[in-house]
Amino acid sequence: MPRVQEKAKILETHREAEGIHRLVFYAPRIVPTARPGQFVMIRVASEGSDPLLARPFSFHRLHKEDGLFEILLRVVGTGTRILSQRPAGSVLDVVGPLGRGFSLPSGPHETVAFVAGGIGIAPLWALLDELTSKTHRNRPEQLHVFYGARTRAELVPLTPLKRLGVHLVVSTDDGSSGEAGTVLEALRRRYEGGSGLPDRLYACGSLPMQVSLARWASGRNLSVEMSLESMMACGIGACLGCALPAVNPDDPQAERYVHVCQDGPVFDPRRIRWDKIQPIMARPLTFASL
Ligand SMILES: Cc1cc2nc3c(=O)[nH]c(=O)nc-3n(C[C@H](O)[C@H](O)[C@H](O)COP(=O)(O)OP(=O)(O)OC[C@H]3O[C@@H](n4cnc5c(N)ncnc54)[C@H](O)[C@@H]3O)c2cc1C
Ligand code: FES
Known part of the structure; x- marks a missing residue:
């Protein structure tokens, strides 16, 4: 493009x-x-x-x-x-x-979950706009939005999200608004409590959240896409500063990297070597219990 x-x-x-x-x-x-x-x-x-x-x-x-x-x-x-x-x-x-954006569901029959941790709501909202005006225009309730923040003051206004007609689950770590606990705990309550899994899941949030979510999704039959972050100097593939360790399908032991600015920022989490990323994570593993 x-x-x-x-x-x-x-x-x-x-x-x-x-x-x-x-x-x-x-x-x-x-x-x-x-x-x-x-x-x-x-x-x-x-x-x-x-x-x-x-x-x-x-x-x-x-x-x-x-x-x-x-x-x-x-x-x-x-x-x-x-x-x-x-x-x-x-x-x-x-x-x-x-970069590379999200791929779209094949039709309104798909139930889709969105998992947004904090500022991770930013890119998912553009996708929600697209699905509620196209594939899911007549079935917005098939879109399950899990939006979590540390505390109520860090939640963006929810009225525009509610107006989209989506099924919205809000959570805060300190319980000051919505369900108490992390956004991943809210997700687990919904899908491990008897409701069927969604067909597709989109996510964006802190790296610790993505690591935990990738682990949760890996044993389940789900199509997952995550918008990942990395430090970026150029954004156009010139500096190679945004590399993340990736799975090498030809040789699982060999090193391979993807560049977030060109190969992503949206990835299927199965492509990423999460075990290699974890040790270099700067932030604490807030969601490590998952
Ligand atoms: C593809 C992509 C999309 C992004 N979209 C958004 C968005 O929609 N909204 C938003 O608020 N932010 C987004 N970010 C993150 C944003 O680019 C950084 O927060 C910003 O560059 C920090 O700049 P700064 O000068 O304020 O911070 P700096 O002074 O450079 O750094 C301050 C702190 O932020 C950390 N930091 C800096 N850059 C990043 C980064 N890329 N990822 C994680 N931590 C970082 C540093 O390690 C440091 O601890 C995105 C990043 C990427 C790679
Ligand atoms: S940011 Fe320079 S190569 Fe990706």
Whole structure:
């Protein structure tokens, strides 16, 4: 798919939750070929100033008829802080659409689960928009959305999600909103409590969450796609900095890598060597009990 570099204008900025902001960009050259699961590289700072490198963000929502895309960003460092403070009217260098997006269900007969941990709701929302307007337009209740955050203040507003007509299960680690516990515990309660498994599962969240989910899904007959993260310098396959250890189908012992920016960010988890990723995970294994 064609990749475009464009000066994109921020039309709106919204604070959605604690440390989470939604920005609406006008980018009429990038948006037409963009797909849920793909991402953009946004140069957040002006020429020559810190941070030098562009930062990757998934398409959160796409409004093709208006040439608009939205991102949902969590402030974690310098780049995301600067971007969250950019006022409407700012013009930034954006490259996209990049990477490989989600594949779609074959029809409305498929029951589909979405597992979103924290800011992981960002790319899944674009996919929900697509399914509720296409394959599942008449059966949105077949889409089961599990959305979890650490606490109520970190949940984005739920009304727009509810309006889609999907089956929504909200959870918070501290029990301040929805079911108490992790999003994966909510998923297990639903599907290990007698209800049949979904046909397909899409997920995005912290690396520990993805590791646990990949382990849970591996013994089950499910089609799974996960949007994964990695540190990215270029976003276009030039720096090789986003490599993740992968399964080599020809020789399971041999080393092989996939590049998140080009081979992903959406992957079938069976392609990833989760056992090799776990030791280098920076964050604690919050969901390790699964
Ligand atoms: C394909 C892709 C899509 C993404 N989509 C979104 C999105 O929709 N919304 C969103 O809020 N974030 C998203 N991210 C993560 C986002 O790009 C990083 O949070 C951002 O680049 C951090 O920049 P910074 O300058 O604020 O942080 P830095 O100052 O560079 O780093 C601050 C901290 O964040 C960690 N960090 C930096 N980059 C990443 C990363 N890529 N993954 C995990 N941890 C990181 C660092 O290790 C450090 O601990 C995505 C990342 C990728 C690879
Ligand atoms: S980010 Fe440079 S190769 Fe993937």
